[in-house]
């Protein structure tokens with residue numbers, strides 16, 4: 211037994227010395243794409259697709275923009291043959307789409323394959339045989355010369371049959387000769403075979419090229435090796451300008467996409483693969499990932515994945531396979547961040563980008579995409595931004611704040627309130643161990659700040675109605691009178707100060723024995739002429755300064771800015787009182803306030819860009835129960 215079992219594997223052989231140029235290149239245009247979902251993908255399924263399902267899939271491929279589609283292995287069965295005939299005879303194939311069929315190098319199977327597609331506008335005959343030493347030795351028991359002879363005979367037969375079919379029906383035929391196991395074949399032998407094919411075919415021209423499909427049938431080496439093999443082939447094959455070099459990678463080492471991308475740098479003109487990587491073993495190279503990788507580099511792939519979830523649905527239902535949540539571009543979780551620092555960066559990125567795009571719209575500059583952690587705009591693939599940020603115990607303040615700003619409440623919490631509410635969110639996530647959905651987040655917000663209808667949201671104090679009016683001739687002071695429900699009992703309270711908030715705090719001090727100062731306040735203008743006010747109250751105590759004592763945030767919303775502020779005060783007070791005993795009502799003089807409110811009495815807003823207060827406003831009396 212080997213002491214190191216890895217020693218039983220042979221490393222890939224070197225490519226003969228040549229000057230490689232691919233590492234310094236870039237992909238600047240889309241290759242010709244061929245989907246082999248209906249052939250290489252289909253032959254790998256537990257239950258191959260019925261012809262009705264294949265037809266649905268074919269239509270989806272056409273809708274995605276494929277101009278070359280491998281539709282069958284016609285010699286495999288009558289069903290496969292009939293599928294080709296149905297496509298040809300029912301006019302399913304758009305004029306600009308070529309169908310491809312595959313055949314081994316066996317005369318009777320070649321005949322059947324050509325017959326299957328005769329009558330189509332453009333058909334590609336995909337002739338294949340495995341050419342690596344292992345296959346020559348084990349499967350075919352052929353020498354290199356016998357292998358070359360088999361290929362040449364088969365090519366000549368394809369030429370003869372297609373010439374006759376073209377003469378009778380006008381079908382244009384293209385030869386695609388595939389060296390199965392190319393990547394494990396001696397590079398010089400691969401070039402020899404290709405040159406013999408060119409000679410046997412005879413009339414390859416730049417206008418009518420022969421395709422050489424260079425298959426990494428089983429991915430056995432790193433992607434740079436495939437690129438070297440491809441570039442060596444491109445540099446040495448005859449009539450390069452009459453040849454299309456096609457890449458056909460599998461994903462056994464998990465690097466099918468990388469191999470194809472490097473293969474394109476190395477000279478590949480065409481790519482064969484399957485949507486979402488279906489195919490033998492670990493699959494064919496995934497055409498969605500390849501195309502969208504290209505797209506995210508500013509190169510149009512000339513394939514349409516603008517409704518990617520629809521494509522995923524079709525592939526899943528046709529193949530019976532499911533796309534994993536983490537799958538590039540197409541997975542359910544690809545455009546969702548749970549981690550706090552990611553969410554923070556995404557939120558900042560989206561905000562900054564919005565401003566940049568607004569500026570670009572004015573200056574005519576390019577509106578490029580640059581959002582941390584999100585390499586492509588999800589909307590380009592038909593997704594919304596709704597799931598970009600999702601809340602779990604791994605999230606931070608920015609995540610919850612972002613969700614609230616995107617919610618029906620559309621609230622932009624002040625920074626220190628974000629931190630305060632984040633503590634509540636984190637405790638809830640820790641307790642449940644689960645994601646906090648948008649609905650649960652809103653419910654948590656409402657119960658924390660006693661907003662909205664319903665017992666679960668009500669606080670112990672409720673502002674039923676209030677009046678606010680100037681209390682001196684110079685408009686520098688005001689009085690607030692209010693009907694305050696305390697534990698279900700109405701108390702008439704009133705207070706006086708230089709702002710409505712301070713006057714309400716004065717009233718609370720005098721009537722309910724609650725002493726607070728304002729640490730922060732902000733106003734946000736909402737849609738439909740409403741305002742949200744955010745107020746942080748701190749306990750007034752002889753022992754601590756306002757800055758050092760404990761604080762409570764509150765939020766209030768109203769069409770009236772003063773009402774929003776007073777509600778925010780009561781919301782914060784509700785947060786502070788908990789189950790603390792409150793003093794019984796005092797008998798007070800019930801004032802009747804009839805004067806107008808003058809907004810100039812209010813303190814200047816700390817919220818940047820806050821709206822001006824309404825001028826003058828009569829007898830503000832609003833039900834305290836919020837409308838949301």
Ligand SMILES: CC(=O)SCCNC(=O)CCNC(=O)[C@H](O)C(C)(C)COP(=O)(O)OP(=O)(O)OC[C@H]1O[C@@H](n2cnc3c(N)ncnc32)[C@H](O)[C@@H]1OP(=O)(O)O
Nearest residue numbers: 250253283285286287314315316338339340349350390427
């Ligand atoms: C890498 C790829 O994906 S290639 C495509 C593979 N796809 C398929 O095989 C699906 C469809 N295949 C089929 O329906 C059948 O295999 C058929 C109809 C093509 C042939 O069936 P059979 O005649 O029963 O042959 P079988 O399936 O056992 O294939 C093995 C024979 O084919 C030969 N063979 C394999 N590949 C090729 C080829 N490309 N060219 C010529 N002969 C080949 C083998 O050497 C072997 O011949 P032998 O029996 O003389 O040793």
Ligand SMILES: CC(C)C(=O)C(=O)O
Nearest residue numbers: 338388390391425427
């Ligand atoms: C025959 C070729 C095209 C193939 O499917 C492969 O090598 O994987």
